[in-house]
Amino acid sequence: MTEPRQPESPRIGADEWVARQEERVLRSKPVRLAERAGERISPPARFFLLVAGIAIFGIATSNEYYQRVGFNTLYYAILALGLNVVVGWAGLLDLGYVAFFGLGAYAYALLDSPKFGLHWPTPVTMLLAAFGCAVVGILVSLPSRRLFGDYLAIITLFFGQIFYNLVGNLSMTNGPNGLTNLDPLGFFGLHITTVRQYYYVALVLFVIVVSVLWLLNHSRTGRAWRSMREDGMAAQLLGMPVNWLKLLAFAFGAGVAGVTGTIFAALEVNIFPSNFYLDVLITLYAIVILGGAGSMAGVMLGAFTIIVGLELLSTPQNARLLFYVVIGVGLVIWLRPLRWLVAVVGGTIALGFAVNAIATAIWPDQTKPTAFGGQSQTMSSWVVELTDPTKAGAYAYAILIGAVLGLTLLKGWVRKVALIPVLYLAAFVWENELVLNPSVTALILLGALLVALMIVRPTGLLGQTRVEIV
Amino acid sequence: MINWDQFVQLTVNGLTDGAIYALIALGFSIVYGILKLLNFAQGDVFMIGAFIGYFVLTGFGGPASPDMPVPLLIILMFFFAMLGCGLLGVVIERFAYRPLRNAPRIAPLISALGVSFFLQNSALLLFGPEIRSYDTFQLEGGTYAFPSSGIQWGPLNLSILRMLTIGLAIVLCVLLTLLIARTQIGKAMRATAVDREAATMMGIDTDRVIAFAFFVGSAISGAAGVMYGLLLDNISNTIGFENGLKAFTAAVIGGIGSIPGAMLGGLIVGLAEAYSAGYLPSGSTFQDVWVFSLLIIVLLIRPTGLLGKADIRKV
Numbered sequence: 001m002t003e004p005r006q007p008e009s010p011r012i013g014a015d016e017w018v019a020r021q022e023e024r025v026l027r028s029k030p031v032r033l034a035e036r037a038g039e040r041i042s043p044p045a046r047f048f049l050l051v052a053g054i055a056i057f058g059i060a061t062s063n064e065y066y067q068r069v070g071f072n073t074l075y076y077a078i079l080a081l082g083l084n085v086v087v088g089w090a091g092l093l094d095l096g097y098v099a100f101f102g103l104g105a106y107a108y109a110l111l112d113s114p115k116f117g118l119h120w121p122t123p124v125t126m127l128l129a130a131f132g133c134a135v136v137g138i139l140v141s142l143p144s145r146r147l148f149g150d151y152l153a154i155i156t157l158f159f160g161q162i163f164y165n166l167v168g169n170l171s172m173t174n175g176p177n178g179l180t181n182l183d184p185l186g187f188f189g190l191h192i193t194t195v196r197q198y199y200y201v202a203l204v205l206f207v208i209v210v211s212v213l214w215l216l217n218h219s220r221t222g223r224a225w226r227s228m229r230e231d232g233m234a235a236q237l238l239g240m241p242v243n244w245l246k247l248l249a250f251a252f253g254a255g256v257a258g259v260t261g262t263i264f265a266a267l268e269v270n271i272f273p274s275n276f277y278l279d280v281l282i283t284l285y286a287i288v289i290l291g292g293a294g295s296m297a298g299v300m301l302g303a304f305t306i307i308v309g310l311e312l313l314s315t316p317q318n319a320r321l322l323f324y325v326v327i328g329v330g331l332v333i334w335l336r337p338l339r340w341l342v343a344v345v346g347g348t349i350a351l352g353f354a355v356n357a358i359a360t361a362i363w364p365d366q367t368k369p370t371a372f373g374g375q376s377q378t379m380s381s382w383v384v385e386l387t388d389p390t391k392a393g394a395y396a397y398a399i400l401i402g403a404v405l406g407l408t409l410l411k412g413w414v415r416k417v418a419l420i421p422v423l424y425l426a427a428f429v430w431e432n433e434l435v436l437n438p439s440v441t442a443l444i445l446l447g448a449l450l451v452a453l454m455i456v457r458p459t460g461l462l463g464q465t466r467v468e469i470v
Numbered sequence: 471m472i473n474w475d476q477f478v479q480l481t482v483n484g485l486t487d488g489a490i491y492a493l494i495a496l497g498f499s500i501v502y503g504i505l506k507l508l509n510f511a512q513g514d515v516f517m518i519g520a521f522i523g524y525f526v527l528t529g530f531g532g533p534a535s536p537d538m539p540v541p542l543l544i545i546l547m548f549f550f551a552m553l554g555c556g557l558l559g560v561v562i563e564r565f566a567y568r569p570l571r572n573a574p575r576i577a578p579l580i581s582a583l584g585v586s587f588f589l590q591n592s593a594l595l596l597f598g599p600e601i602r603s604y605d606t607f608q609l610e611g612g613t614y615a616f617p618s619s620g621i622q623w624g625p626l627n628l629s630i631l632r633m634l635t636i637g638l639a640i641v642l643c644v645l646l647t648l649l650i651a652r653t654q655i656g657k658a659m660r661a662t663a664v665d666r667e668a669a670t671m672m673g674i675d676t677d678r679v680i681a682f683a684f685f686v687g688s689a690i691s692g693a694a695g696v697m698y699g700l701l702l703d704n705i706s707n708t709i710g711f712e713n714g715l716k717a718f719t720a721a722v723i724g725g726i727g728s729i730p731g732a733m734l735g736g737l738i739v740g741l742a743e744a745y746s747a748g749y750l751p752s753g754s755t756f757q758d759v760w761v762f763s764l765l766i767i768v769l770l771i772r773p774t775g776l777l778g779k780a781d782i783r784k785v
Contacts, residue, residue, distance in 0.1 A: 093579050143769045150508050150726070151769065153579060154718050158762050161715055169755045278711070282587050289580060394596045401592075405565050433595065443591040450584030454577050455569045 043214070050300070051207055058199050067195045069311050071267065074202035075260050077303035078209050080287040081296060082256030085213065087285075088294035089222065090249035091229030096156035097284065099163035100137060100254040102276030104129040104261025106167060109179040109271055122185045126262050133258025134251040141250040160281065168273040178272035185266045198267045205263060209256055214296065216252070225249060226294075279443055283310070286446045289453050292463025301461055306446075313442050316435045323430050327423065340416050347420040352382040355424065359384045383431050393433030400429045480748045481741065486632045486701060488740020489639035493694035494717035495724065495732035496646060497559075497687030503727035504663045504683045506575075510582040511562055513714015514589035515688045518558060519551040519695025520705040521593065524602055526550050533605035540609055544634075544700070551696045552689040559688025560681050568677065586711070593707040601706045604699040606631060635697045642690055643733050649686070650729065659683055663727075716743075719761055723768045725778025734776060739764070 038046070054070070061067060079101060086094040107129045111120045120128075140159050141152060167173045174180075185192040185201060192201055216222050228235040228245050236242045265271050283306060291302025312318040335341040366387055386392055403422045410418055434441040453460065494516050501509045526547045531537040538546075566585045570578045650656040658679045661669040670676050698713070699705050716739055724735025742764050747754040768775065 087576070091574075091576060093576055095583070143766050150502075150506075150579075151722065151773075153508060154722055155765070155769075158715060158719065158758075158765065161712075162759055162762050165756065165758045169752075278587075282583070285580065285583065397592075397595065405561065408565065437595055440591050440595045444588055444595065447584045447587030447589075447591065451566050451581045451588065454573070454581040454584070455566075458573060458577055 046297075047210065047214075051203065054203055054206075055200075058196060058203070064195050067199050069308065071195065071199045071202050072311070073304055073307040074199070074206050075264055076283070076287060076307050077300050078202070078206055078260045079257055080284050080291070080299045080303050081209055081213055082253045082260070083284050084288050084293065084296065084299045085216075085225075085256070086249050086253040087288055088292075088299070089217065089225040089229065090246060091225075092246060092249060093153040094156050094250065094253060095153055095281065096140065096158070096160035096163070097253065097257060098276050098278075098281045099160040100133045100257035101261045101264070101280070102163055102167065102273075103133050103136060104258030105265035105271050105276065106173060106179070106261075107132060107258070108262040108265040109182050110172070112183040112266075113179055114181055115174075115179055119183055122187055122262075122266075126259050129258040129262050130255040133261075134255035137250040137254025138247045141247055160278075164273055164277055167276075173273075176273060178270055180270040182265055182269055182271070185263065192266070195267070198263065201263055205259065209259075210296065213252075213256075217296070221245070221248065282443065282446050282450070283307075286449055288460075289450060289458075290460050292460030295460070295462045298460055298462030305461075310442050313445075314438050316438070319435050319438060319441075320431070323427070327426070335416070344416060344419055344423070347417075348423045349382070351420055351424050352427070356381055356384050383427050386432050389432035389436065393429065393436075396425065396429045397433050400425050476748060480744045482628060482632065484741035484744030485737060486635050486740070487743060488720075488737035489636050490694050490698050490701070490736075491713065491717045491720045491739050492733045492736025493639055493642060493697070494691050494713060495720040495736045496643065496729065497689075497691040497694075498717055498721050499724075499727055499729060499732040500646075500659075500683050500687040502721070504659060504680055505567070505578075507567065507578050508582065508718070509687075510579075510714070511566075511585040511589060512687070512691055513712075513717065514586050514593070514710035515555050515558055515562075516691040516695045516698070516713060516717075517593060517705070517707060517710030518589065519555040519692030520699045520709065521597060521602075521695075522551040522554045522692065523547040523696035523699050524604060524705060527604060527609075533609040536609070544696075547696050548638075548693055551692040553692075555692025555695070556685040556689035559684040559691075562688075563681055563684040568680075586714075590707055590710060593710075597707060599707070601704045603703050604705070606700050606703055609700075631700050635701055638693065638697065639733075642693065643729070646686070646690070647729055655679065655682060716761065719765045722775055723765060725775030728775070728777045728779075731775055731777035 041049070054074070057070060058067065061070075079097075083094065083097050086092050086097070108125050110116060111118050111125050111128070112122070140156060143155060168176050185198070192198060224235065224240050224245055227238070228240065228242055232242055235245075264275075268275070287302040287306045288299055289302075290306060291300065292298030309322065312322045331341060331345065335344060400422070403425060407415060407418055407422055434444075494512060497515075498509060498512045501507060501512070527533060527536075527543065530543055530546070536543050562585055566581050567578050570581055648656075650659060658669070658674045659682070661672065661674055662676050662679045666676050669679075695705075698709065717736070720735035720739040721732050722735070723738055724731030724733070739761055742761055743757045746757050746760040750756075750760065772778075
């Protein structure tokens, strides 16, 4: 028998009984065995295995698309690790983080492109981007150093907007037309041209960044950051230079973002202001929060999940599959006991066939009876698919939001019964509205994910549970 | 030699834009005053308000041939936008912020960021990316239009809609001040802002008070959305973020959590924008930069904003 896990929220307790809660959580046998096996390997060895796996993937696949997705995952992982320094360790909200990424990219674009005829050696540009961004990071957070976190959030958000505004309008950056024909990366005569080579450059950078940050986290500074995050005033009273620590966290985050910007710009060849806007920011926050703010392994896992997930979403065929897999896995995890799982799934399937039969009978000209998105016949007689989904899809989407919110208010068996029509409605909306607008859907889901995670599981997948001792 | 005509016109434009910022900043300040939460979604609620106003306008015949006298139509637009946005604010509070009441401070901020993105992109999904127009020009000139076209006095050219905006902003500010200073729910709001736990122990239903604050704040933002549509004509799903950011700045400049401060901050930001567009080289392109510089200067000189009080942190 497995006991349901406690909801994840800061717990209030009196002694180490609370602190050791995690150890008492009963897990199923395979999970426990896997955990024990994992604990036996030291963190550096675990990281070495991960890097070896990533390297082998690069050799094994010759498909350039997969290599590109791999590169994306790596550079997002590096960016998210940098953001994790600010958000996860120091506990500050940096909403202008993408601007540092953009600053690094534009530094590379101006110093290694035909724009000014400059072709600086790559290592010099990279170092300059890292240190330059770190200095800018300190300058941005200076005005708010005496203030609370909220001012920092506004100032950094505005900084991101200013950056977007400036590069989109200055003649030096060609405004919205962006900078084109950037040089490929070159290290001491070795030119990096193919996607696979970029993949390995990103991997090397990933290893360097992870090593530096891991050492940093286990140093005096890392401990000071965490104590500042837990209680800034107590940290200050213990003699820690809180303001300096905040600036330092900002500098490290900005530096990591800047150096990542250079390799991103080099691979993209042409960069535009829209590469560095809010959608990147929300993706990074989703990665850090989903993985677990403060946990490096969590952030890596988050980057993999989010980036591969977004990649799947971008084609309708994969997006359909992803939806049913996620719903299915979610139901299996959350719905206990087994008979309710069977009842809900069976009910949803039965409801689907019934609704579809009625809908096609009443409005034969507005529904698609067959040829369901190239999928099987069974699916096409389950989900109602409209010939013109623009209006009905929008209304159904609005109703779905209301229904999901309403569902969270219900309790007990009523909620499980109400889940059946909501699930079917979700499938209908997914097929008729969301799949058709993949880029918008991705951002909506990321936004919703942030809210849901903060409420249901603020520690993310691998984050440490916070224990509050009173 | 100063060109007075231009100066007067810039001032009028700055004040009307500033009135819109001030109204969003008001909603933002009410929520901040009570919950100490930066409600990033406020700007997007404002955007939804602009869309509700637009749909009411087109629902009653459109700007070219409205089904009723224009003043009545405008009142209806304001009514529905305020009601809809107020309810939206309550829903956001109930589902996105209330579960995080006792979480670390960074948690509701991230949740607010998520809500903002969710709203902005849901609007994109539902209403499409195209820019919609209130066609205020037709509204002002149609058969049922206003009795006069406004004031034309020397260099001053004040259309009736601009007067309406500034007037309504002042009325809402006064009403809000009275609500907070004179009514019982206002007293409860002030008590909740000072100390939520103590207020609960005194028998105040703080959850209801907070929900009410969200209703009022969001309704005011909705009104600002309709004003924005009437004055600047074009609305799209991105107006929320841009104007929300300006309103945050206004609230910070005026002193976060202070009602008159939000009003003052809004007007300052509006005027700064207008003057920078008029007098600085390529100022209209980089007006955000000037507003940002203003924010930095104010924060360096007076970290609590112009009318804000220094917050004493208790341990």
